[in-house]
Amino acid sequence: MKAVSLEDAIAMIPTGASIMVGGFMGVGTPERLLDELVRQKKSNISLISNDAATPGKGVGKLFEGAQVAHMIGTHIGLNPKAQQQMLGKQITVDLIPQGTFVERIRAGGCGLGGVLTPTGVGTLVEEGKQKIDVGGKSYLLETALRADFALVHAFLADYAGNLSYALTARNFNPVMAMAADTVIVTAEHIVPVGVIAPDHVITPAPLVDYLVANG
Amino acid sequence: MDAQTTIARRVAQELRPGNLVNLGIGIPTLVANYVPPGLNIFFQSENGLIGTGPIPEQGMAHPLLTDAGGKPISALPGAATFDSAMSFGLIRGGHVDITVLGGLQVDAGGRLANWTIPGKMVPGMGGAMDLVSGAKRVIVAMQHAAKGKSKIVAKCNLPLTSVRPIDLVVTDMAVIAFPGGNATLQETAPGVTIAEVLAVTEAELVVPDKVPEMKL
Numbered sequence: 073m074k075a076v077s078l079e080d081a082i083a084m085i086p087t088g089a090s091i092m093v094g095g096f097m098g099v100g101t102p103e104r105l106l107d108e109l110v111r112q113k114k115s116n117i118s119l120i121s122n123d124a125a126t127p128g129k130g131v132g133k134l135f136e137g138a139q140v141a142h143m144i145g146t147h148i149g150l151n152p153k154a155q156q157q158m159l160g161k162q163i164t165v166d167l168i169p170q171g172t173f174v175e176r177i178r179a180g181g182c183g184l185g186g187v188l189t190p191t192g193v194g195t196l197v198e199e200g201k202q203k204i205d206v207g208g209k210s211y212l213l214e215t216a217l218r219a220d221f222a223l224v225h226a227f228l229a230d231y232a233g234n235l236s237y238a239l240t241a242r243n244f245n246p247v248m249a250m251a252a253d254t255v256i257v258t259a260e261h262i263v264p265v266g267v268i269a270p271d272h273v274i275t276p277a278p279l280v281d282y283l284v285a286n287g
Numbered sequence: 288m289d290a291q292t293t294i295a296r297r298v299a300q301e302l303r304p305g306n307l308v309n310l311g312i313g314i315p316t317l318v319a320n321y322v323p324p325g326l327n328i329f330f331q332s333e334n335g336l337i338g339t340g341p342i343p344e345q346g347m348a349h350p351l352l353t354d355a356g357g358k359p360i361s362a363l364p365g366a367a368t369f370d371s372a373m374s375f376g377l378i379r380g381g382h383v384d385i386t387v388l389g390g391l392q393v394d395a396g397g398r399l400a401n402w403t404i405p406g407k408m409v410p411g412m413g414g415a416m417d418l419v420s421g422a423k424r425v426i427v428a429m430q431h432a433a434k435g436k437s438k439i440v441a442k443c444n445l446p447l448t449s450v451r452p453i454d455l456v457v458t459d460m461a462v463i464a465f466p467g468g469n470a471t472l473q474e475t476a477p478g479v480t481i482a483e484v485l486a487v488t489e490a491e492l493v494v495p496d497k498v499p500e501m502k503l
Contacts, residue, residue, distance in 0.1 A: 096334040096335070096353075096355070096357070096371070097334075097353065097355070097356065097357030098357060099334070099350070099351060099353045099357055100351065122371070123411075123413075125357075126357070145411065146411050146412065146413050146414070147410055147411035147412070147413040148410060148411055149408075149410025149411060150356075150357075150410075155409070155410070158409070159409070165411075167409075167411035167412065168412075169412055169413075169414070169415075169416040169417050170333070170371070170375060170412075170413050170414040170417060171375030171378060171379050171414065171416075171417035171421075172416075172417070174371040174372045174374075174375055175372065175375070178372050189379065189420075190379070190420050190421070191379060191416045191417045191420045191421070191449075192416055192420075192449075193420075193449075193450060194447065194449070194450030195416065195446060195447050195448065195449065195450070196446050197412075197416065227351070237370075238351045239335075239336070239349065239351045239352040239362070239368055240332065240334045240335045240336050240351060240352055240353050240368060241351040242335055242368060242369070242370050243334055243335050243370060243371045244370070244371050245370070246370050247370060247371060247372050274370075
């Protein structure tokens, strides 16, 4: 793990990068990293995020300046800007079931080629996918998902980079921290090693590439 | 009693002690208001919590404790938090005893459409498909008709949420189950006759000899 400034953290991200962002309706999203993505005008982003949050919150900020080119998510209904850009074909959006979304990312982080899920069998979701029968039951083969960068928000990070999360702000963060080439983390509190007891570490330090200094 | 209250109160009677329950948005959310005390129901919020409590009092909300709509909630003693992989493992893995969801259409075979109206409403399915595929019991809570049009249809013409049939639909007029894959009238709402239900139901309903009134 390397400590890094907010500006330098985002400067690493090239145009057109695929970026996973933790959070659920903006809760547990690294807001400072999103603000800096906006400030540095990063564009043509392939966004992998559960939802589009709401305008001005979380990943919702990226739609105001049309910084997203493509999105994989599960629900964008509460962000009219994202809806507009999808219906106007300015961006392409793959909407997939939430359980499938998280399992594809988990597979990507765990060295699996994909997962078999019953969710979506016989619906629009199965179009173009391989159907596999196991023990007389049908499943869809859902392939693994990875990204160039994961932007993760923790509650506590220690100096070594161990992370713990709070309440419902955990959501997709620990899963995404496994599934990207470069993992950039912000934390509400950066604390001495030992403050997070070994049993309470959710994301172990070796998974964290960069910890953003708190301003 | 208004339509939503009738539906929510009737659905609440389906919950059993110790059940793990996931409530969708809209009418399903209201079900929590009518659970008898002492039933020890665990409510799951799919953003990573078992043990959701009521909306916090003024000044007691925490920005990192929200429901799946991002709104502040509280957590009850004994609550547990977890990541989204665990949350959907609980849902898909059959650990959720009951899910209560809203509906756009339910058809004669018990199949549900509730996530999109192509060309009009395309928000994404969120967790709906996983919930219907994986929960032990699926209950749909919705109005019987919208703008005079039956939502209990012969065959869904909106995209399905899952091919797995639901177990029960509770409306402001009736309770309908699907034994053997046939929509069957179980109960009528107070003051509603069987004839009135049949008149506003597009799907063919099996009507048993005895159809009791909902006890609310």
